[in-house]
Amino acid sequence: MSKSLYFAWVVALIATLGSLYFSEVAHFIPCELCWFQRICMYPMTIILGIACFRNDRKIAYYVLPITIIGGLFSIVHILEQKVHAFAGICKQGIPCSGEYINWFGFVTIPMLALCGFILITISMIVTLRNR
Template sequence: MRRIDTRPVLAAGTLVAVVATAGSLYFSEVLGLIPCELCWYQRILMYPLVLVVGVAALEDRPDVYRSALPLSALGTVVAAYHSYVQVAVESTTCTVGGCGSVQFRLLGLTIPNLSLVAFVLLSLALVVALRGR
């Protein structure tokens, strides 16, 4: 079985984390969408992944999955739950205090849907890096 070069995979994961982080900051700071509690949990789980996976990509450390995969897997769960709540509740708020993410759609996806896609892609990149080590 051929060994996978993990550096490009980790670099792609870093790019996903950077885009997700920049997007969340754009939504709140530029568009003025107020994040709800679930949005904050997703941010807390995504933001450190930029540095953790980024440094691992620079240093070619596929063992980063030990610290990064729990964050991205938990982020996937929170984003999936957040997406579910938006569909199940069918209202303009998803948690106590409201959520600006219901108001904005990109390609038909809400912000929690976009977050779910980012966490899934990042988790897949980490699993591929794990398999390639």
């Protein structure tokens, strides 16, 4: 089994479980941009799990576009929270500018999601190079 493929699956699993913890246990209501990030992350838990079981390294071709799109949503969300010029992108429901957590002054939920997408992207590139 490819270590980078397994690592990507573990990252997706932790990100999914962390997201579910924030919403279901901590009762943080997800905003619109959070939902788009979840739409990108949640299926990767299953897709990468199956790829690990089958040792299917070609899955990287399918996962990379999803991680890049999810990462872009995370960047927009971080900009919404941290840069006042981007405030107001998300106007319906829960405001996307809200910060449920702010560890060390910069680690917010979309920052955690971006880290997950970046780690999975790097893992997929390593997986493709090791083919």
